[in-house]
Amino acid sequence: MSILEGIFEKKSTSWTYSPIAAQQAPAGNPPQQLLPDRCYLHVFLRSMKILNTRELWKNYYPTTHSHIELGDISGKTANFNTVTTPGNLQAIDAAHVDLIVNISQRLLGPVPYRGGGLKLEIGLFSIKEQDLLKPFVSLLSNLSTLGGVSFLSAALPYAKPLEDGISLLTNTADTRLEIGLNTEFKDLTTGYYVVMRKDVDEININEVHVSPNDYRLLDKHGKTIKDAPYMVLEIMASTTREDYYNIPEVAASYNSLRSLLATGKTDEAKAALENLKRVMYNSPELIFSDSKEIFKKISQQVSEQLESLSPTKVSINGQLESLTLPKQLFLPELSEVLEGVQHYEGYNGYQENFLGVKVARPDLNKYQGDITCLTGSASTVLNYLNYSVELSSSRKFPFYSASNINGAAFKKAERSDRWRRDTRIAFDSQYGGELYSADHSNFDRGHMTKREDVQWGDQIGIAERAADSTFFFTNAVPQHARLNQRIWRKLEDYILHTEAVKNGYKISVITGPVLRAEDPTFLTRVNQIAVKLPTLFYKIVYYLKDGKDLYRTGFLMSQKSLLEKNNIIETSQLEALESAIPPFMDFDKAATYQVTVATIEKLTGLTFASAAEMFQDDKPIELIEKQVDVLESMPQGLDFDYSFGIANITL
Structure with missing residues (x-):
């Protein structure tokens, strides 16, 4: 042709x-x-x-x-x-x-x-x-x-x-x-x-x-x-193929192996492992060295699972006997098999003095016993390119994700969508693909630090690597698509493109879920664990007004109604979430999503860096929570003007 x-x-x-x-x-x-x-x-x-x-x-x-x-x-x-x-x-x-x-x-x-x-x-x-x-x-x-x-x-x-x-x-x-x-x-x-x-x-x-x-x-x-x-x-x-997990014949063979292990059919699983080896070694989509490395990782994980079924010595009536204790075998998503081969060189993290004045990471004093540490270290801060995260041990979601945005150095880059666990912390201290592929998981892997926010640098290659570094599960929280892909994204695009990129500004942004004991439970247990899903999300923007005075402004959005209407959570638990809200008169819920940082501090239990605020609002928190709830009936698409009602946010 x-x-x-x-x-x-x-x-x-x-x-x-x-x-x-x-x-x-x-x-x-x-x-x-x-x-x-x-x-x-x-x-x-x-x-x-x-x-x-x-x-x-x-x-x-x-x-x-x-x-x-x-x-x-x-x-x-x-x-x-x-x-x-x-x-x-x-x-x-x-x-x-x-x-x-x-x-x-x-x-x-x-x-x-x-x-x-x-x-x-x-x-x-x-x-x-x-x-x-x-x-x-x-x-x-x-x-x-x-x-x-x-x-x-x-x-x-x-x-x-x-x-x-x-x-x-x-x-x-x-x-x-x-x-x-x-x-x-x-x-x-x-x-x-x-x-x-x-x-x-x-x-x-x-x-x-x-x-x-x-x-x-x-x-x-x-x-x-x-x-x-x-x-x-x-x-x-x-020399490696990052999208290997999308190769149709490889994915089909691996998923068959995974299913057999999960149902305890170990002999059939061993045969399926050999079949997977043949498929991978003969795949026209892989070079041999890559096939060998990927299969080696899969084989190691299968061996570890099978070894966990080895008889255990237990005492019965004073006599030691060998028993094989019941256990559900588990293999990760195929996309997560190579998570042991990660490169973190150059991950500079969130810079507190990025604006020329200090904007410290949030203070987590209230949660000192619930912060995930890096393996073999007392450090709790996970640094990525241009942003940092600290993770809740009990919830496996971030307390916050803090990023630096340099609008003048922003670069366009291709989206990778290569989600993976962070191997610097324990495998089971973070959710992976198993949460986002579970039954009733009608939600997105919601970036806390937006991919494009850190997509900047002197060279396009640097910007592309920074963007790719946002695809760690430690930077994700379940968000319903009507929140993540519409109004939340509209707010993110306003901050990045309308303000930072268009005007060449530097800003610092802190984003995260509000983690509360009253959060509703996901309908599906993940790895036999009940998962509480956050309903509220906050975002705080720090900027210099007139190039000298530090200001901040806060935003809050809720997905409570979206989770309830789309059969994602156990709705009986919503009574606990709403029990403290006294009766009050209805009003336009879409009127504004801007709140004071003091409101966010009360809800999260975190302490944020001090700065001046132009926006002031003395409404009670209960009223604000109802106001920021994103509804199923809201107009679709990004072209709708949601009218954030941003007060004097001229960066």
Whole structure:
């Protein structure tokens, strides 16, 4: 297949295409030749530049298409196709197009590199807006998502429909190629590559740089190149595959093994373990060294579980006898198998003097006997990149998650969704995937420190690693989707994007659940443990007003009604939660979610760093709790104006 080949024949053959030297590109991915069966291959479209070239079309869709051919373990060729229209470029007004878009679109990977070359076609097309066109582009984009770019077995069924659809899309009078590349990499080398609609004699590629902030192209003076369309590509390699647990055949075999162990069928479980070994060692989705390491971890955990069934000596009527005590065997979620291989280097944690004045972590004096310690240490603070957490031993949820936000250094980055336990503390001192996959778990893994809040740094790689560090279960608390994905997220986006990023501010944020003895119990026991689910969540923002005086403002939201209405908690226990609330007159619950920090201190039992507050409210706590409850009947979506009623929060 070659969708672009015929198009290129009609275009200038002097478009510039070249690798970018290491000293002219972001650090961390120098040019290195890939070795067969030693690594996984990744290909990204990092940024693209479009120009105002379609004045006669009122609106159009800049749409990228890529087609990649790569050899697989059987010696055959695997095809991967993508079609995407970045959300901020849909139906764009042609009169206002002069954009550089940092999309970091994954075109391929991670897939095992088996040797040989890689054929790549990629094109940026202008597609005239029509009534029937938008759903067609959306359909192709959805097929791309379903097929994926990392699993050979998943991509295969969608290859032909995508090829046919792309061919129809790109061979019409209303589709025009802005910039494209049709090439074959015979000896794959990591690094950055640029293709530009500019004659090779018009530009010295040795003077072109890729910005470490957003991947835009810069000239020798550090100025943005604006006079030609271009695309920046990156080829990467990794020695491990972090999404191994999503490989369909591996996940199916592991879950069968897990189920057999949980039901006590040990002989069948041993056979299932051998079958899993065969599946993993022969998987086209894994390199052998990775298969071996992952299976070794699984085998060790199965052995530990089986050894726990060994006879125990007990005294019966004064005689020692060997008995096998009943026990339910347990294997973690497949995504958690490799949690023993974690890297915490450079995890600087929350910085108390980040704003130039001290904003201390919350004082937990009231809970000194209930704070989780790091294994082999008296320390209780878990440091991550740009944020820190302290965990409740009894509840296994964080008391708080404190973060530093640098709006001026914010970077866009791809979301990892690689949730895992923190191996610096005991396995059973934190909930993992078993809580969020249990029956009736109609809730999200709610980030306390938002992924994007810590997604900053001098280099994109630093920001990406910081964002990934928020996917520890120690930073998560169950939140219903109507809270986590809507109004809570709306508040987080307001703080980060409307204030910090837009204005380049530095702020510090402390977030957490309100952990109370009266919290309702989750309907499902997890590892035979009754789990109390928090109903209230707080967020405190510290900022400098006029660059000198320290201020703070607090927010509070409740998911009590959402947990009750969606059959997640034992509702009989809500009486204890509400027994202290005297009768009072109803009012608009969505009026405001802003509260005084003193209110949060009374509810949590924590003490927060002192600062001035503009918002004042003398309502009783019982009334505030009812006011901040998020209801099932509230409007859906992020476009609804929830009107936070933020008082004088000009950072």
